Amino acid sequence: MSFPFAWNEFADQPHNVAPKSERLRYHLGHAARYLDLLWANLRLAAPILANLARLRAGLYARPVALSNAFGLAVSPAGGDAVLDDLAESGARETLLRVPSWEADKLDDYETFARKIRERGLGLLIALLQRRDDVIDAASWTSFLDDAFARFGPLASHFEVGHAWNRTKWGLWSFREYLELAKPAFDLAPRRGVKLVGPAVIDFEFHLYPPTLPRLPFDKV
Numbered sequence: 001m002s003f004p005f006a007w008n009e010f011a012d013q014p015h016n017v018a019p020k021s022e023r024l025r026y027h028l029g030h031a032a033r034y035l036d037l038l039w040a041n042l043r044l045a046a047p048i049l050a051n052l053a054r055l056r057a058g059l060y061a062r063p064v065a066l067s068n069a070f071g072l073a074v075s076p077a078g079g080d081a082v083l084d085d086l087a088e089s090g091a092r093e094t095l096l097r098v099p100s101w102e103a104d105k106l107d108d109y110e111t112f113a114r115k116i117r118e119r120g121l122g123l124l125i126a127l128l129q130r131r132d133d134v135i136d137a138a139s140w141t142s143f144l145d146d147a148f149a150r151f152g153p154l155a156s157h158f159e160v161g162h163a164w165n166r167t168k169w170g171l172w173s174f175r176e177y178l179e180l181a182k183p184a185f186d187l188a189p190r191r192g193v194k195l196v197g198p199a200v201i202d203f204e205f206h207l208y209p210p211t212l213p214r215l216p217f218d219k220v
Contacts, residue, residue: 005101005130005170012075014130016168023167033173040210048209071095071122076112083119093122097162098151100133100143106150113154124196125151126159127184131170134180141183148191157194157219160184163201174210181215194218 006015027034071093074082086094094116098109116123127147133140148158160181164171171177181197188195196219198211212220 005132013163014168014170016166018167026172030173033175037174037206037210041206044209071124073097074112074116076108080115083115086121087119091121093124095124095126095159096155097126097128098147099128099130100140101130103143103146106146110150110154113151117154123151123155124157124159125155126162126199128162129164129170129180134170134176137179137183140180141187144184145187145191148187148193152191152193155193157196158184158188159196159199161197162199164198165200165202165204165207174207177211178214185215196220 004017006017007013008015070091072086072089072091073095074086075097076082078085096109096113096116098106102109113123113125125147127144129140133143144160151158161171161177163169164177164180165174171180177198184195187193195217197215197217198207198220200207208220
């Protein structure tokens with residue numbers, strides 16, 4: 001299933017161009033995938049709930065240090081003024097989103113990333129996908145390899161895929177995300193980079209049991 005990709009520059013995210021009727025038909029036609037999702041959660045329910053109870057018992061029992069817990073997402077669209085604002089904010093960590101559909105602009109992103117590092121700021125690169133990347137795995141893999149080579153010396157980690165639990169970002173199931181992420185784990189050791197994920201938006205925790213055991217992220 002494929003739909004035209006359209007970027008909403010005001011919201012800085014894709015438009016949801018797939019009609020609701022088409023999305024419903026797709027989900028109904030792949031009901032078995034939701035059974036896989038259910039089984040993955042049921043199988044781990046006991047240890048997850050036990051760990052949750054242990055963590056809740058310790059809530060409010062001791063102070064939590066937040067000295068370096070916050071960062072800011074930045075964009076080269078704002079130019080060097082963004083970097084000046086960063087200094088004023090006091091944030092020491094940054095996230096730079098690099099879209100696969102702007103692979104021809106990687107020189108510009110690399111220049112901006114170098115300026116971030118020259119300011120002494122930490123850098124995480126988020127690699128954004130669209131539906132074409134799910135369909136054309138070879139093109140996505142080439143983009144990953146190029147991004148790892150360019151930004152590997154600059155970034156501490158790479159986020160593989162972005163907000164993939166929303167269909168407007170081009171993925172329709174956790175299994176499609178597994179396939180999208182797999183090439184990154186093949187390339188990472190060769191390029192000497194570290195990966196973070198699974199980049200789930202709104203903390204939909206039921207997506208962690210079926211993905212984390214299969215994808216050995218360096219950080220969650």
